[in-house]
Amino acid sequence: MRSRIPRRPAASLRNSPRSRACSSASVTAAAARRSSRADHQRAPLSRRLCSRLRRDRPHLFRRRGHGLLLGRTPPARASCSSPRSVIPTASRSASRADGPLGARVKVTLLGHASVLVEAGPMRILIDPVLQDPFESGMVVSCPRREIRLERLPPIDVVVVSHRHPDHFDLRSLDRLPRACQVLYPQDPLIAYALGALGFAHVTPMTPGQPMPAEHAELYPTRSENRTVRECGVLVRSADGVFWDQIDTELSADTIADVRRRFGGVDLFFAMYASQNFEFFDSLSSEFPAETHRRNLETALAVRPSLLVPASAGFRFVGEHAWLNRFLFPVSRERFVDDLARLDPALRVALLDPGDAVQLRAGEPAVERAASPFVTTVEHDTDAIRFDPTAEIPPLRDPNPAGWSPDAMCEAVRGFLEHELLPYCVRAVSDPASLPACYRRERVRYELEVVLPDESRVWTLDLRAEPPELREGRDPLANVSHRITASALAGWIERRLSWFTVRAWSRRFSTLPLELPDLLMHFLVNEAPDSADSAKRRLDREIAELRGG
Numbered sequence: 001m002r003s004r005i006p007r008r009p010a011a012s013l014r015n016s017p018r019s020r021a022c023s024s025a026s027v028t029a030a031a032a033r034r035s036s037r038a039d040h041q042r043a044p045l046s047r048r049l050c051s052r053l054r055r056d057r058p059h060l061f062r063r064r065g066h067g068l069l070l071g072r073t074p075p076a077r078a079s080c081s082s083p084r085s086v087i088p089t090a091s092r093s094a095s096r097a098d099g100p101l102g103a104r105v106k107v108t109l110l111g112h113a114s115v116l117v118e119a120g121p122m123r124i125l126i127d128p129v130l131q132d133p134f135e136s137g138m139v140v141s142c143p144r145r146e147i148r149l150e151r152l153p154p155i156d157v158v159v160v161s162h163r164h165p166d167h168f169d170l171r172s173l174d175r176l177p178r179a180c181q182v183l184y185p186q187d188p189l190i191a192y193a194l195g196a197l198g199f200a201h202v203t204p205m206t207p208g209q210p211m212p213a214e215h216a217e218l219y220p221t222r223s224e225n226r227t228v229r230e231c232g233v234l235v236r237s238a239d240g241v242f243w244d245q246i247d248t249e250l251s252a253d254t255i256a257d258v259r260r261r262f263g264g265v266d267l268f269f270a271m272y273a274s275q276n277f278e279f280f281d282s283l284s285s286e287f288p289a290e291t292h293r294r295n296l297e298t299a300l301a302v303r304p305s306l307l308v309p310a311s312a313g314f315r316f317v318g319e320h321a322w323l324n325r326f327l328f329p330v331s332r333e334r335f336v337d338d339l340a341r342l343d344p345a346l347r348v349a350l351l352d353p354g355d356a357v358q359l360r361a362g363e364p365a366v367e368r369a370a371s372p373f374v375t376t377v378e379h380d381t382d383a384i385r386f387d388p389t390a391e392i393p394p395l396r397d398p399n400p401a402g403w404s405p406d407a408m409c410e411a412v413r414g415f416l417e418h419e420l421l422p423y424c425v426r427a428v429s430d431p432a433s434l435p436a437c438y439r440r441e442r443v444r445y446e447l448e449v450v451l452p453d454e455s456r457v458w459t460l461d462l463r464a465e466p467p468e469l470r471e472g473r474d475p476l477a478n479v480s481h482r483i484t485a486s487a488l489a490g491w492i493e494r495r496l497s498w499f500t501v502r503a504w505s506r507r508f509s510t511l512p513l514e515l516p517d518l519l520m521h522f523l524v525n526e527a528p529d530s531a532d533s534a535k536r537r538l539d540r541e542i543a544e545l546r547g548g
Helices: 026-056 188-197 252-262 277-281 289-302 318-327 332-342 405-427 434-440 485-492 498-504 518-526 530-545
Strands: 105-111 114-119 122-126 139-141 144-147 157-159 181-185 201-205 217-221 232-237 240-244 267-271 306-310 314-316 356-360 363-367 374-378 444-450 455-461 468-471 479-484 505-509
Touching: 105 144, 105 240, 105 374, 114 232, 139 144, 181 188, 181 217, 188 201, 188 530, 217 252, 232 252, 240 356, 252 289, 267 289, 289 332, 306 332, 314 318, 318 498, 405 434, 405 444, 405 455, 405 468, 405 485, 405 518, 434 518, 444 485, 479 485, 479 498, 479 518, 485 498, 498 505, 498 518, 518 530
Parallel strands: 122 157, 157 181, 181 201, 240 267, 267 306, 444 479
Antiparallel strands: 105 114, 105 356, 114 122, 139 314, 144 374, 217 232, 232 240, 356 363, 444 455, 455 468, 479 505
C-alpha cells in the first residue's frame, strides 16, 4: 500500500487552452475557436510529434506503415437540437434543482469503467459495476473505492458497452430500477439477460446512428475489435461533447466522423492500459510497445480539450494478486507522460473514483472528490506496478467448491474420452479444422490437470491415425496446457466462464506458428453445448440473485 498519488492541481493542468465565454450562445463559437487553433498548430505539430516520437520513443517506429493519425480540421460543431426523442426518460418534476436545460454536463468516475453522465436533469450510467469484488470475486476497483448505493441518484439511461464481465455486471444491473432505458450493442446474450432481469425498455445501439433524447444526444461509436460486439459512447448536449472510448479500438475513419459531426471533443475518456493478457498464453511478459503506440496515436488524433486515461481501474486479489505485476504494463502516469512528450499542449487529468469533470460551454473543469456517493478510500495503484521479473507462484488448486478429487478426476477423464477425443477424430479430416492444423504441425498435446494434492497428465496425439488419447507424459509433447482440476470441472459443467478459468491455467507451445489452444477452442466453439453455455451461466447467476 502507498500514500496518495501526487496529481497536478486543476489550475496547472497542461497548458490549458484560453478560456471561453460561458454563455449559451458560445457553443458554436467555442468549436470554431478550437478549429482555428488546430489550423494554426497542425503543420508544425505534425513535425514536432514525429520528431519527439522518434527521439524519445524509437521503439514505436519499428513497424512500417503506421503513421500518426492527424486528420483534417472539422467544421464547427452543429446544433444538437432534435425534433423528437428516441430515448424515453423518466418524467421529472419541473421543480428539480438541476438547473435549466443544457446548463451543464457533469461526468463522474465511479471506478474502473463505470461513469455517471449528468446532462441537465438527465442521468446516464455507463457500464455500472457498483460493488467490489467483481468478475466472480477475482478483481476489485483500483484505486480502492466506496460506493454508497443508497445515495445513488435516479438513473434515466443505462449503457452496457459490451458483454465482458467487468462491464456487464448482473449484480449491479439488478440493483437498478427496471424503468430505466437500457442501451446495449446488438448482442443477443446481453438482450437475453436484460429481459431475464426484467428491464422493460431496452434498445440496441448501432454504431454511427444518433440516439437523440430530450436533454442530450447519444452517439454510439464503432469498434474495430471483431472478437466482441461493443460500442463506445459519445454524449452531446448544448454545453459540451463527452466521448467515452471504453474498450473500443478506434479507426481513423471513426475519429474523422466524430470530428466532422461534432466539431471536436471537449472531454475524452481514453483507452490506455494495454493489458498484457497474452501472459496467460506464455506469449509475452514484455512491454506491449505496439499497442501502446496505437493508443497514443488515437489520443493524439482525437485531440480533445481534456483527456482522461480511463477504463482500466482494477486489480486482481486473493490467489490471483501475483498477476498484477505482469498484466498492467502501462500505468496512467506513463501514458500521460508519453503524451506530454508528444504534444505538450494536450491537456490531461488523472481521475480517481468520485472525481468529476464539469463541461460549461465546452470548457472542462476538474472537480476533486465531487461525488456524494462515491469516494476513493485508498490510493493503491502501486499494487499494479509492472514488474515482469516478479515471482510466479506454482499452480495450485484451492478447490473452492470443495469437490472430491476423485470426482473431479473422473469428470475430466469422461470429458476427454467422450467429448474432446471424438471431436478430434471427426474433425481431423477437415483441412480447415484446428485438429487438422495440429496434425500438419505434428502436435502431441499434453494436458496436465492439477488436483489439490497431485497432478494427472494425459497426452492427445494428433499425429496418430486416428488421434489417440493416453494417460501420462510424452517427451515429444510440443503443446502443453496446465489447469487446475476444479477450474476445468467447473468449465466443463458451464459453471465457470473462460474469464474465470484463465487465471487457473497456464499454456505454452514450441510450435513455429501460433495456433489456438485445443481445449479452449473446443469448449468455447465446438462443444455440443458451446452456443448455449453463456446463457446457462447467466441463468444460474440470475437464479442465485433471486435466491434460487
